[in-house]
Amino acid sequence: MRSKRRFKVLVVDDEEDLRKLVMEVLKERGLEVYGASRGGEALEKVREIRPDLILLDVMMPDIDGWEVCRKIKGNPETRQIIVSMLTVKGHDRDKVKSLDYAVADWHISKPVSIDELAKTVLWLLGKPIKREGRRPWDSR
Amino acid sequence: MGLSIALASAKGGVGKTTLTVNLGIALAKMDKRVLLVDADIELADMSLHLGLGKAEKTLHSVLSGNASIEEAVLPGPGGVKVIPGSIEINALKTVIPEGLKKHLRRLQDEFDFLLLDTPSGLGRPALAALAAAHGTILVVIPEITSISDALKTKIIVDRLGIPIMGAVLNRVTPGADELTISEIENILGVDIIATIPENPNFRTAVTYENPLVLLSPDSAASKAIMQLAENIGHLSRIEGFELKLSRASEKS
């Protein structure tokens, strides 16, 4: 069952224009949106805000998004947060790195249409994904 | 020349063997000449699905130089021919997995379709099986681990320069909160060419050693497999295979 509370989404991207655009669109879809432009800042905001979902860029000046995701998923307090990488790194091996190494819940390759992105975010929020017992701390 | 197709996924238990035998029988029902090859040399269990019992000559005999591939071909249910694997652990010791491609080539003219059940994982046996086929069909289930493992198989198949004909989405529970077809296509970068519903009778069928398309041909799962067979059966078997299959229509 879906709660009445508005879902909180954290958009992490060092490209300001893109981040603002994504935030704008998600806000229009009724989500409560926050932004961060660095990996370190993202980890702080995660503690502060406790978002339901994070859209996470990979290439950022301080910590890369995959490492940020690993930290989030490695912490029992935050691992239930849904994380999707959102990155120009779109080779199959990058997707595998997102899902396997970073233990992200999903991987969206840029460029993606803004409608498609919003749809995927709502889908990720609405549909808990079966992870078949796999946890970040399980080594593979 | 027949078309050889590897049914593949790095993840185990997603239905590779189940689909290989049922798809093969479905193609045979369409009067195609079908050879099923149990190329899962580490955990060969196709014989159990088909009720073949213990075979004297197996793919293991062939790959260790103790039999010709022609000698290892057995008649199976529903008009298919089968090359079973050996269930003995010791049989693996002397096997050269890479020989598969060369051996199979000898049988290519006798069949329209050669379906290879492949090992899970990304090890040497899996690679040899993938490399032996003209095309690959990925088998996935609606779970993230299955998708990431299928991506790994895809990376390897791409490296081998073998076309991926599409992906079959198996074990779909209608109405469940699962990954949707378009989401899976997006992340996998491969068309879903069939969706097969969850059906507990697949397991029963193994107990009865009688594949579902024979045991229960009117079930939705069997019909979905028949439809996939029709999709594949249209592929020209002469030259310049057009290995692109049509997408399954998105439901629900």
Ligand SMILES: Nc1ncnc2c1ncn2[C@@H]1O[C@H](COP(=O)(O)OP(=O)(O)O)[C@@H](O)[C@H]1O
């Ligand atoms: N569509 C399905 N519905 C229900 N059970 C299935 C389905 N497909 C496969 N199975 C079951 O899943 C198990 C694993 O299937 P199998 O074909 O052996 O997988 P793999 O060869 O990929 O390891 C078997 O018990 C099989 O009966």
Ligand SMILES: [Mg+2]
């Ligand atoms: Mg198997």
